[in-house]
Amino acid sequence: MIDGEGVFDVIVIGAGPVGETAAKRAVRGGLTAAVVEERLAGGECAYYACIPSKALLRPMELAHEVERLPGLELRGPIDTAAVLARRDQAVSGLDDAGQVSWIENLPATFVRGRGRLAGPLSVEVTTPDGGTRTLRARHAVVLATGSDPLIPAVPGLREAEPWTNREATAVQQVPKRLVVIGGGAVACEMSQALHSLGAQETTMLVRDRRLLSRMEPFAGDLLAESLRRSGIDVRFGASPARVERPLPDGPVTVHLEDGSRVEADEILVATGRRVGVGDIGLDTIGLEGEGPIDVDASMRATAVPEGWLYAVGDVNGLDLLTHMGKYQARICGDVIAARAQGLPDDLPALRDVADHLGAPQVIFTDPQVCAVGRTESQARAEGFPVRVVEVDLAGVPGAYLQADDYTGRVKMIVDEDRRVLLGVTLAGPAVLDHLHAATIAVTSQIPLDRLWHAVPVFPSVSEFWLHLLEEYGL
Ligand SMILES: Cc1cc2nc3c(=O)[nH]c(=O)nc-3n(C[C@H](O)[C@H](O)[C@H](O)COP(=O)(O)OP(=O)(O)OC[C@H]3O[C@@H](n4cnc5c(N)ncnc54)[C@H](O)[C@@H]3O)c2cc1C
């Protein structure tokens, strides 16, 4: 809704899931908003990350479920063409018309083009036809510019035109031989998805000694076992020294630091992200640097004393997860609206708490890996009086009824002084929906003596709570 030529209460740069949410909340709070997007409204998440990756993983998950149950059998291999067609549907054929209408119906003004700060409260947009347009904000500019794949400086790697998450999630032809650099979320999910869809030789080159090295060690170990069982070659302590691809469409060879080499048809780089602060005009407001934008608990950029600049989602580097970015965006949009209208801006719902407790996260592999709060090593490093309790999920009737040879584990970290949970990690088939109960317990700091009265149903997987609490001594 424009109420002056190019003048809005709030301007959001970046229409990923996070920028869209910030605009929605600001408009709900009675403000006018413009949303500037250079590529596709919906962002990385909708087209090249969360949505397509989960569409590609779901058939693998179901196939594994069937394999684990005697009496059931798949009629044939996974129909890759059908899976890719369903993925195409899930990403709306890379057409953002629906997302643009959603933004316009907020109502907010959608501006296609590259946004760049042009001094305080001012945004210059380079439109697709090469023209420029200047927008002014009365109250706030929100940076929601996300992140881009990071390609490490390995000689020959960039020249080999590696796949990033974008090409991997948009795959049309699954390579027969795939080599993946990385052992984090993207590497694990995409290796398993592409292997299940036809990559016959999949090699993961993991620099660390474990997969998912920021999570509890048992989770990465269970996942590595599962990946290896399905035929993926997971190599630890494997660092690429140089990469060669003599012909653009020919095979690629990765030479490792230990002198060995891997040849493949395609190479996927999954080594983290670079936050989206490049060429967005930070210099025009006296900021510099390549790193995330530091924010306070109301999502306001701490380096801008006048307080008109906010940063939400991947670009602030707090937690590179869609649900966390959208949570930040709800706070941000509401705070901007409150401040613009002189309303209280310090209500409990208007401050970021969750990012500092340990964000909930699910790795959608088989086994699924789910975590919230602190790991044991984080809790110990922070000086908490820690007690750890672990339970084998195979001993929980609700779990072993699900499948033969059910393999899974759960670990809880207790603050012994307060007898509350600091963190929970669980890994196993189809456990992701159990994470929210753990998130509630960790976030709400429910005393274990109270949690004891939340009786889990028999025979459900959620009885692991009972097993944990009994093991603890209740
Ligand atoms: C393969 C993969 C799978 C993932 N799976 C999950 C998952 O299952 N669950 C989960 O929670 N998270 C997942 N993530 C992380 C998630 O994708 C990100 O945390 C999320 O996309 C961040 O949202 P955002 O809006 O901050 O940024 P983005 O989604 O990156 O959107 C930013 C938008 O800003 C636009 N933009 C940037 N600069 C400008 C500019 N100057 N002017 C105009 N527009 C601009 C971009 O074009 C983009 O559309 C995954 C990531 C990857 C790579």
Ligand SMILES: NC(=O)c1ccc[n+]([C@@H]2O[C@H](COP(=O)([O-])OP(=O)(O)OC[C@H]3O[C@@H](n4cnc5c(N)ncnc54)[C@H](O)[C@@H]3O)[C@@H](O)[C@H]2O)c1
């Ligand atoms: N299901 C999910 O929630 C999900 C799925 C995918 C991605 N994501 C998010 O997207 C972000 C990016 O994921 P990602 O997997 O790219 O990053 P990551 O930070 O999770 O993992 C990066 C991996 O690359 C390795 N690495 C880094 N630099 C390297 C180098 N120079 N050489 C060799 N190895 C190197 C690291 O050791 C690590 O194993 C993550 O923060 C994650 O939260 C979330």
